[in-house]
Amino acid sequence: MEEILRTEHLCKYYGSGENEVKAVDDNNITIGQGEFVAIIGKSGSGKSTLLHMLGGLDYPTSGKVYVKGKDIFALKEDALAVFRRRKIGFIFQAYNLVSSLNVWENIVLPVGLDGQKIDEAFVQDIVATLGLKEKLHNLPNTLSGGQQQRVAIARAIASRPDLILADEPTGNLDSRTSDEVVGLLKLSAQKYGQTLVMITHNEDIAQLADRVIQIEDGRVKL
């Protein structure tokens, strides 16, 4: 399988000496294009740190991350930001929507930041798939958790990234809504040929993944 994401001896240490904490320790992961990979592990096992580094949101202590064969930490900061914006979609547990913008504005924000013309037909398609048509003019705080997370998903997909990184996207949702959100993520990843890497502590959700990576104390458990 063609790889889209690869890490090489990826490490992230905090503190030094006796207080050194190895949040991520010597990880070598390869993720193929179009794969749906679930990363599971207990809280504090380093999975969020790992995901942040995979997306270039955090710098490693040592080691490399290659996205489509490109060493992302070799890029200058501005170039990395552009790369992130175009190639990677992020979904967080806390949704991270801009509260003063309505749903539509939130969804097209990253596309607008990139100075691209908004492909309205495409975004409308996403909005329809995610059932947000009636809510486009609402402000985020008038929506339920599940709806807000769907907005966040729409925002992540709108820039047509090749890679979607989701950090506990269902952490704040009830079990049924969780199932729905993951089903939607899977559906859209299939529809748009995207790779999906998702952190979760819910093993029921991991059932839907093509592959499960288990992290324990910063290392991939084999």
Add this chain to the structure above:
Amino acid sequence: MNRKRFCAAFAVSLCVFLAVTGTFWYLEYRSYQEKQEIICVMLSGEAQGRDNLSTAAALLRHETHESVAGAYDTLARYGFDQSYADEYKRSMYRTWMFTAGVLGGVWMLFLFHMWIVGKQECRKREDEFAEICMIISGMREQAKEKKMLQADRDAPKETARAGFAQKTHDEAWERLFGELSSLEENIALWRRQAMEEKEETKVLVTDISHQLKTPVAALKTSFELCQTPDIGEEARAEFMERCRVQIVRMEELVSALVGISRMETGMIQIRPKEQKIFDTLLLAINRIYPDAAGKDIELGLEAGEELKELTLPHDAKWLSEAFINVLENAVKYSPAHSGITIRMIQMNMFLRIEIEDEGIGIPKEERNRIFRRFYRGASEQVQQTTGSGVGLYIARRIVMEHHGTLTVKDAQKGKCGSRFVFQLPYE
């Protein structure tokens, strides 16, 4: 960079060069004139018998006497009006030449730089074009091989999108470039998926033959034993019974394999039609009803009235097959006099159907594996029950073809039992 832009840059830089040089020359000339004026004022002061102080004062006040005009004549008489006649003039010429030289050099360097940059951009463009050509020819290569699957449908759309770059500057180029390479990767992905499917079919054939080998071998042994003349009637009956069991097993296996192979080799395509999902579910329930009744298992259906009319695109024949497979398991692995609850729940994007039993349940570590082909639970109860290990596999495949999901969870009420969750999209 094209010729037009280069010409414009040339013209602008030429103007800048001329303006800057002209200004310097003019300033230098003014300075020469001032020096000459000083000399003239000094000469005329001398002629009028003024002392140096008043001459200097006159200079500072910039008083020009009529007699100064006379001084110019005097200078001209001594031949100082010629070019190169006096040191000041020569110095002016030298400064002029120097300024012109330096500025000219700078200008040339600038032009050279422009030229180099233009060349580099040209080369970059050429490289990019070459790469785009390669991508496109690569796509054509792939198109030649018939198995393009979705790529056939999606590619024109993607290309149209990629062609959106209206702006001609680098940003747009980069984007076009990114889009094209994404497209290339997508096509490669779909192609690979098609290949994998083909590969899977091969594995399937191996699996099928392997699966059939066991009952056939057992049947053969039992049959041969039956044929032995000096075997007792009792033993013969037992071996006959074993033969029967193996034949039943083979029959089960064969019918499962027929289903799976039709599914896998794409002989049967799922043709979704907008129809009532409730009817499809009912179809499945009616099929397993006799088995459930035989074990005195109560079937409960929890669905709102509005859901009975709900339509969604699906293939009734196949989807009911998926329901049947799950329901059959529920009946098979539940004790007598228990209950099976079927719930329909309307979610935002999916219809959620839960099938919950009070049976033996599925251990957490096995939940991922039960959907694999030919996987059967490790527990004794499962091993003792007949089954081919393909039911759930087929069910999940069918649901996936409908863009839905099928997972298993703990039962909601009570400790034992499992709950299978279907999610089917409305559109």
